[in-house]
Amino acid sequence: MISSELRDEIADFINAYALAIDDGELERWPEFFANDCLYKIIAKENFESGLPLGLLLCDSQGMLQDRKEAFSKLNVFGPRSWRHMLGAVQASKSDDQIRARTSFVIFETLAGEDTHILCAGEYRDILIRENDKLKFRERLCVYDTTMIPNSIVRPI
Amino acid sequence: MSGAPLNWPDGNDRVPYWVYTDQGNYERELEKIFYGPVWNYAGLECEIPNAGDFKGTQIGEQSVIVVRDDEGNINALVNRCAHRGVKLCEQDKGSFHEIICPYHQWAYDLKGNLLGVPFHRGVKGNGGMPEDFSMKENGLDILRVHVRNGGIFVTMSDEAPPFEAYMGERILGYYDRELDGRALRLLGHSRQRIGANWKLMLENIKDSHHASLLHVFFVTFGLFRVDNESRIEMDDTGLHTALSSIRGKQELNDGTAQMRSFDSDLELSDPNLLDVIPEFEGDQTVVMQTIWPNVILQQQSNTLATRQIVPKGPNAFELHWTFFGYETDDEKMTERRLRQANLMGPAGLVSIDDGQILERTQKGILAHPGKSGVVELGGRDTEDADHMVTEVALRAFYKGYRKVMGL
Known part of the structure; x- marks a missing residue:
């Protein structure tokens, strides 16, 4: 069992991450991760079959920085809005590690077009404390969506 | 497009835009290209390593099952029950040893042969299939398969040249x-x-x-x-x-x-x-x-x-x-x-x-x-x-x- 205080803190943290991305504050994205970290977007079909391929994989702070640079400066894509909708967080704690699962849906709106669902899935997180602050040690984004509408042009 | 003539400009250095947008041209592409004398890529052998493993794929707009049979051979079967046209397999991958349609339980082996039809001989003397119903002629549509170094290719046409010559x-x-x-x-x-x-x-x-x-x-x-x-x-x-x-x-x-x-x-x-x-x-x-x-x-x-x-x-x-x-x-x-x-x-x-x-x-x-x-x-x-x-x-x-x- 975890305290309701800790549960609130985790939920706030996970929500702040989603808002930072939806607000376009990509420069803050790596700050949500621990120094030693793993971020991976993986299709449910790969995840369940034990296949390792990620749609996006960063296994260091440096790779997060490089992705952030690419998304914000190098890649070519049209203007759009993103909206993460998160389900209630289910969290548990053992030793110094917190595990959390949260459902997500991301709505994407391209300029001049109808809003569509970019992907739906589940975060499977491992959180730790670094300098007293919560950080993702591991964030797996397991998506159900069979066919990604075009591309995913930001972290999710 | 609205019946406008599909003209091709002179020379090799222009590509008309209707070639990307015209519905009639697209339908002819399906017939002449994807369902024509070509070898379509259908997957990799490592996706279906064991007997019974299958993957669902698409050739043109047709759904196709690629499956490894008990002898280790790879077969490609059109994913449509020979009875009433039901899409037999809805998963992208998995394993089975026979293919059974959920609607009326026609059953096929992994080579596409029809194995059984429920009530074939009728019930209490009633109904059943006609005497001359041919199990052999009512199997799944079977496509020609060529495997080269782990890559699986299929063709819907008898006219496709040998794979090596094609490449x-x-x-x-x-x-x-x-x-x-x-x-x-x-x-x-x-x-x-x-x-x-x-x-x-x-x-x-x-x-x-x-x-x-x-x-x-x-x-x-x-x-x-x-x-x-x-x-x-x-x-x-x-x-x-x-x-x-x-x-x-x-x-x-x-x-x-x-x-x-x-x-x-x-x-x-x-x-x-x-x-x-x-x-x-x-x-x-x-x-x-x-x-x-x-x-x-x-x-x-x-x-x-x-x-x-x-x-x-x-x-x-x-x-x-x-x-x-x-x-x-x-x-x-x-x-x-x-x-x-x-x-x-x-x-x-x-x-x-x-x-x-x-x-x-x-x-x-x-x-x-x-x-x-x-x-x-x-x-x-x-x-x-x-x-x-x-x-x-x-x-x-x-x-x-x-x-x-x-x-």
């Missing part, structure tokens, strides 16, 4: 370079839907010079750039292409100086992403093959993948990516391939740009079927080139395409 010697040489007979290790799949005509995906790979202009990431790190030593080779039909190149340096020269996207100061915070090790004979670090009509077989550094193109009407296609390595890879090599996979796929450091730009192309041409695109870079010929400052592979492609389509 031609040179393209087959590049194919065998990557699929060299070593057992493959499946790393995973990703899938995306792009709102553009399916041919634009092939063109994207045949059009070598766009990479130097669109893909800042490629350009800056020299992974694929016009000033790199390169070759563009076609088969006799012009429909298959192999593009090969050797990685260049991050330096300012007369090529990079013309690319607004070049940034000589950009550095990776974690150079592990581009920790590339040579693994094939020869110096080429990139070989991108478009194998007519539906697959791209690629090596970019240590990323190996197929991209299967599934057309969805004239204005959309799906791209099914399969990433792989070799069974002989050690753990470090697998990690390297997985890290470099960041370059490709629906969130790829470079392929994001392609998905976006193809959709923008379709939006640009949609209302202009009477206009044409210009493919004059590098001249107006259709011969192989030893550089990539050329649109020659597009010219050769449409020369071959017009022949196939009778245009």
Whole structure:
């Protein structure tokens, strides 16, 4: 069992991450991760079959920085809005590690077009404390969506 | 389109936009190309390693089951019950030892033979199938299969030439370079839907010079750039292409100086992403093959993948990516391939740009079927080139395409 205080803190943290991305504050994205970290977007079909391929994989702070640079400066894509909708967080704690699962849906709106669902899935997180602050040690984004509408042009 | 004449402009150096948007032309493409005398890519053997393993795939717009039978042979069966047309298998992958339709339980073996029909002989003397009902003639539609070094190809036509002749010697040489007979290790799949005509995906790979202009990431790190030593080779039909190149340096020269996207100061915070090790004979670090009509077989550094193109009407296609390595890879090599996979796929450091730009192309041409695109870079010929400052592979492609389509 975890305290309701800790549960609130985790939920706030996970929500702040989603808002930072939806607000376009990509420069803050790596700050949500621990120094030693793993971020991976993986299709449910790969995840369940034990296949390792990620749609996006960063296994260091440096790779997060490089992705952030690419998304914000190098890649070519049209203007759009993103909206993460998160389900209630289910969290548990053992030793110094917190595990959390949260459902997500991301709505994407391209300029001049109808809003569509970019992907739906589940975060499977491992959180730790670094300098007293919560950080993702591991964030797996397991998506159900069979066919990604075009591309995913930001972290999710 | 509204019955406007489908004229082709004179010469090899123009491509009319109706070829990407016209519904009637698209329907003829399905018949003449995907269901015609071609070899369609259908998957990799490593996706279905054991007896009974199957994968669902699509050839043109038809759903097909590719399955390994008890003798280890690979069969391709049209995914439609012979009884009432029910789609037999809804999963993308799995394992079974017979195929049973849930509607009226017609049962088939893994070769597509009809094994049993409930109430065949009737119930209490009533009903049943007529005496002359032929089990043999009511099996699943079976497609011809050719497997080469782990790659699975199928054809719906009796007219398709032998696979090796279809590929031609040179393209087959590049194919065998990557699929060299070593057992493959499946790393995973990703899938995306792009709102553009399916041919634009092939063109994207045949059009070598766009990479130097669109893909800042490629350009800056020299992974694929016009000033790199390169070759563009076609088969006799012009429909298959192999593009090969050797990685260049991050330096300012007369090529990079013309690319607004070049940034000589950009550095990776974690150079592990581009920790590339040579693994094939020869110096080429990139070989991108478009194998007519539906697959791209690629090596970019240590990323190996197929991209299967599934057309969805004239204005959309799906791209099914399969990433792989070799069974002989050690753990470090697998990690390297997985890290470099960041370059490709629906969130790829470079392929994001392609998905976006193809959709923008379709939006640009949609209302202009009477206009044409210009493919004059590098001249107006259709011969192989030893550089990539050329649109020659597009010219050769449409020369071959017009022949196939009778245009």
